[in-house]
Structures are given as C-alpha cells and as structure tokens.
Amino acid sequence: MSLIPITVYGDSILRKVAKPIKAIDDELIKNIQDMFETMRNANGIGLAANQVGLNKKMFIVDLQGLDEYSEFKPLVIINPEIIKYSEELIIMEEGCLSLPDLRADVERSEIIKLKYLDTDEEVQEMEADSWLARVILHEYDHLIGRMIPDRVEPRIKKKMQGDLIRIMKRDIEIDYQISERG
Ligand code: ZN
Numbered sequence: 001m002s003l004i005p006i007t008v009y010g011d012s013i014l015r016k017v018a019k020p021i022k023a024i025d026d027e028l029i030k031n032i033q034d035m036f037e038t039m040r041n042a043n044g045i046g047l048a049a050n051q052v053g054l055n056k057k058m059f060i061v062d063l064q065g066l067d068e069y070s071e072f073k074p075l076v077i078i079n080p081e082i083i084k085y086s087e088e089l090i091i092m093e094e095g096c097l098s099l100p101d102l103r104a105d106v107e108r109s110e111i112i113k114l115k116y117l118d119t120d121e122e123v124q125e126m127e128a129d130s131w132l133a134r135v136i137l138h139e140y141d142h143l144i145g146r147m148i149p150d151r152v153e154p155r156i157k158k159k160m161q162g163d164l165i166r167i168m169k170r171d172i173e174i175d176y177q178i179s180e181r182g
Contacts, residue, residue: 001037004052005177008098009147010168013050018057018143020079024121028056032076032119035060042176044097046135048142051098053179059139063131072132077116080140083125084113092134096148100174102163106151108137 007014021028031054039047039060048059058078063069090110095103111129114136118124128136141147149157149164166172170181 001033003041003177004034004038005179006038006042006047006097007051007053007179008100008167008170009149009164011098011179013053013055014098014142014147015145016050016055017145018048018050019055020057021117024078024117024119028058029119031056032058032060036062036074038176039097042097045131046139047097048139050142057143059142061132061135061139063135066131069131076119077114077136077139078118080114080116080136080143082112082137082140083115084111084127085109086111092131094134094138094148096138097176098142099148099164099167100172100178102148102160102167104148104152104156104160106138106148108134108151112136 035047035052038052039062045063045065046059046061049056060074060076062074063072086109088110089107091105091107093103094106110133111127112133114126114128116124149160170178
C-alpha cells in the first residue's frame with residue numbers, strides 16, 4: 001500500500017464528472033487500499049477517487065472514529081446513484097481533505113437512499129441518515145465535480161475566497177501530502 005498526495009481545490013480533476021467503473025480488478029483493489037491508507041493518514045472520514053487523482057466513480061467511507069459509528073464497517077462505494085433525497089434538509093458543518101483548514105455549514109437532505117456496487121460486484125441498496133448521509137452526499141458531490149464552495153450561499157462563498165486562493169497557492173500548513181500545483 002502507498003500514500004497518495006491528495007488533490008486540492010483548483011486541481012482540474014476535482015471538477016470532472018467521474019467515469020463509471022467497468023471492472024473490479026486488481027488495479028481497482030490496489031486503488032482502494034491506497035485510498036484507505038491515504039484517508040486514514042489524513043484523519044479523513046470519506047475520500048473520493050478524484051481526491052487521489054483517479055478519474056473513477058468511487059468513494060470510501062470510514063466513520064469508525066465517531067462514537068455512534070464505532071461498530072460501523074468501512075464502506076467502498078462503487079458507481080453510486082442516489083435514488084432518493086428526503087425533502088427535509090439539515091445543516092451540518094463540513095470539512096474536506098481537498099480544502100484544508102476550511103469548514104462550512106452546508107444544507108443537504110437529512111435522509112437519502114443510495115444504490116451502488118460493492119467490491120464483490122453485488123448491487124447494494126442502503127438508506128442513510130445523520131453523518132452517514134452527510135458523508136455520502138459530500139463524497140457523491142466530488143464524483144460530479146462539486147465541492148463545498150458550490151453548496152453554500154454566494155455571500156459565504158465570497159467570504160471563503162481568500163482561503164480558497166491560499167489553498168490553490170499551497171500557502172497552507174498541513175500534516176499530509178497534497179498534490180503539486182498543476
Ligand atoms: Zn471532500
């Protein structure tokens with residue numbers, strides 16, 4: 001396994017719509033292992049493939065660091081589709097490994113239903129709420145090229161502008177490796 005530098009705001013791959021995965025082969029399994037190692041090293045709870053430079057429709061989730069999810073098995077979510085969004089919205093504070101040091105309140109559906117492939121190529125359906133729904137919606141956004149600044153009011157995005165520029169310039173101090181400036 002190996003750590004991979006994490007892409008940050010401004011990197012073009014984070015704006016691409018991810019390509020569906022056709023085969024769950026050895027290469028993909030290696031990608032998944034590297035993603036877990038990279039995410040854990042950076043203390044993340046979710047990571048999308050384009051955050052390690054891979055244009056693949058996949059993300060991982062590991063909520064075991066949160067008290068109420070300590071027994072919850074880490075997830076590998078391949079080719080996800082969100083098939084139901086609750087009308088009830090909820091505001092939660094989000095961070096993102098591709099937006100180091102930035103946090104923002106984001107409003108999203110409280111409950112969702114998701115369809116995806118697992119690593120055994122079985123189709124899975126899952127209902128999620130609370131933190132799980134939140135992480136899934138955040139990571140799913142990455143796969144369609146969206147990030148936190150696209151999900152906040154223009155007024156809040158304007159306030160973020162300075163931080164976003166600092167991130168793009170790599171004018172930040174963090175304890176995990178990020179991509180070279182592209
Ligand atoms: Zn993120």
